[in-house]
Amino acid sequence: MLAKRIIPCLDIDRGRVVKGIKFEDVQDAGDPVEVARKYDAQGADELVFLDITASVDDRPTLFQTVEAVARQIYIPLTVGGGVRNCADVRALLSAGADKVSINTSAVENPDFVSEAGARYGVQCIVVAIDAKRVNKKKEPVRWEVFTHGGRKSTGLDAIEWARLIVQKGAGELLVTSIDRDGTKGGYDNELLHAISDAVSVPVIASGGVGTLEHLYDGFHDGGVDAVLAASIFHQGTYSVGEAKQYLSNRGVLVRS
Amino acid sequence: MAAIGVIDYGMGNLHSLGKALERVSGAGRVIISYDPDELLKCDRLVLPGVGGVRECMKELERLELNELVAEAARTKPLLGICLGMQVMLEWSDENGGVPALGLFPGRVSRFPDPPEDGSPNRLKVPHMGWNRVRQTRPHPLWEGIPDDAWFYFVHSYHAVPANPEHVIGSTDYGQTFASALARDNIAAFQFHPEKSQNHGMLLLANFTQWDPS
Numbered sequence: 001m002l003a004k005r006i007i008p009c010l011d012i013d014r015g016r017v018v019k020g021i022k023f024e025d026v027q028d029a030g031d032p033v034e035v036a037r038k039y040d041a042q043g044a045d046e047l048v049f050l051d052i053t054a055s056v057d058d059r060p061t062l063f064q065t066v067e068a069v070a071r072q073i074y075i076p077l078t079v080g081g082g083v084r085n086c087a088d089v090r091a092l093l094s095a096g097a098d099k100v101s102i103n104t105s106a107v108e109n110p111d112f113v114s115e116a117g118a119r120y121g122v123q124c125i126v127v128a129i130d131a132k133r134v135n136k137k138k139e140p141v142r143w144e145v146f147t148h149g150g151r152k153s154t155g156l157d158a159i160e161w162a163r164l165i166v167q168k169g170a171g172e173l174l175v176t177s178i179d180r181d182g183t184k185g186g187y188d189n190e191l192l193h194a195i196s197d198a199v200s201v202p203v204i205a206s207g208g209v210g211t212l213e214h215l216y217d218g219f220h221d222g223g224v225d226a227v228l229a230a231s232i233f234h235q236g237t238y239s240v241g242e243a244k245q246y247l248s249n250r251g252v253l254v255r256s
Numbered sequence: 257m258a259a260i261g262v263i264d265y266g267m268g269n270l271h272s273l274g275k276a277l278e279r280v281s282g283a284g285r286v287i288i289s290y291d292p293d294e295l296l297k298c299d300r301l302v303l304p305g306v307g308g309v310r311e312c313m314k315e316l317e318r319l320e321l322n323e324l325v326a327e328a329a330r331t332k333p334l335l336g337i338c339l340g341m342q343v344m345l346e347w348s349d350e351n352g353g354v355p356a357l358g359l360f361p362g363r364v365s366r367f368p369d370p371p372e373d374g375s376p377n378r379l380k381v382p383h384m385g386w387n388r389v390r391q392t393r394p395h396p397l398w399e400g401i402p403d404d405a406w407f408y409f410v411h412s413y414h415a416v417p418a419n420p421e422h423v424i425g426s427t428d429y430g431q432t433f434a435s436a437l438a439r440d441n442i443a444a445f446q447f448h449p450e451k452s453q454n455h456g457m458l459l460l461a462n463f464t465q466w467d468p469s
Contacts (some may be wrong), residue, residue, distance in 0.1 A: 001428055001429070002429060003385060003386045003387065003406065040453070045386055074276055074453050074454075075408070076408060093271070094269065096269075098451060121307040123306060123382055123411075124269070124306070171382060201384075202384050225380060255406045256406075
């Protein structure tokens, strides 16, 4: 049977791995090739690179980074951040990315997802959804899609949006809870479960991991196919191997 | 000098496959091309592919690569990967039904869509991620690879070969499906060896050494 996936996420700024909480207090955490190699050796099932470089002029640096990593790491690599059109998708795929993650541009133009999916295959099109609880207390729970790092409201209902963008051609969804991101309080499993139920494609959980139990909860309570985590791996709290051992002990099928 | 040709018919990203083959082929050259004459000179050929089967068959025919593949199928080691495997069957149900190359008797069918009832163990389509391959028959390409090793899959359709003797590997995803086929000098994998870490590299290395004659 298909294994549940553990995916370390690396924030990349001008060709370096950085770590920081919600883009504040950003610190250098090393060379992407070295970090990627370390996670690969620990048993990571895939890697996600999120380019947080502010300037478009630095884009070629990202391509070099992707190329350098792809030359040495033979597990799937997803790259996101600033993917705006098919030329961006193509450039990342030819640099060696296996999938690209599209966020803001999917909201601005859902047909871009259809076009990219039709041209490059839906299996390489990941749509990232940043969602936030917007209901008032005592109202039924409701999540809205936000863009621009969680700053801009779109008015879109997250569950409806997930359904629509999968129809458009998203091959996989990367769902981040803005409420939980950076809190280490665990994923928003209610959100994950609602989205996972609404779509037929795999869902990756993101935002809020602080313990290994949170990873388990993402699978068990959130019903997701993969979990993404950044800080627990970068800060060395746990290795990917330890995470897999823990999950395996609790009955989750992981690649050994 | 020994050369491996990767058939580039414009379907998908050949970067990781090219790099992986370069890494395992030692002194051998890796040629990524759509030119039948250039590819014909290679000692062995890889037919990769992602995307839809109709577009794939159309491009193979337009570039006159279907004849090249047929020629290779008679004369040299030939490896199909993912969609490259699926087009080796006779027929695919994808895109409303498309006749394919017919190097293996049988067809290609879609996994059933998951029910929309939120049941906990429903199976998502595409089948995406790491799954095990049971080696149902011995084959030189399995050399050094443990039975039930993990490989990386991304697909919504799967081969249904007519001849069970052609199945050298199978995988469970709601049903047991043929994830590796072989006969004579032809082998085909539904999974991506170029994204399957060490075992994938070993498989590709075995292909570069494979002497089916």
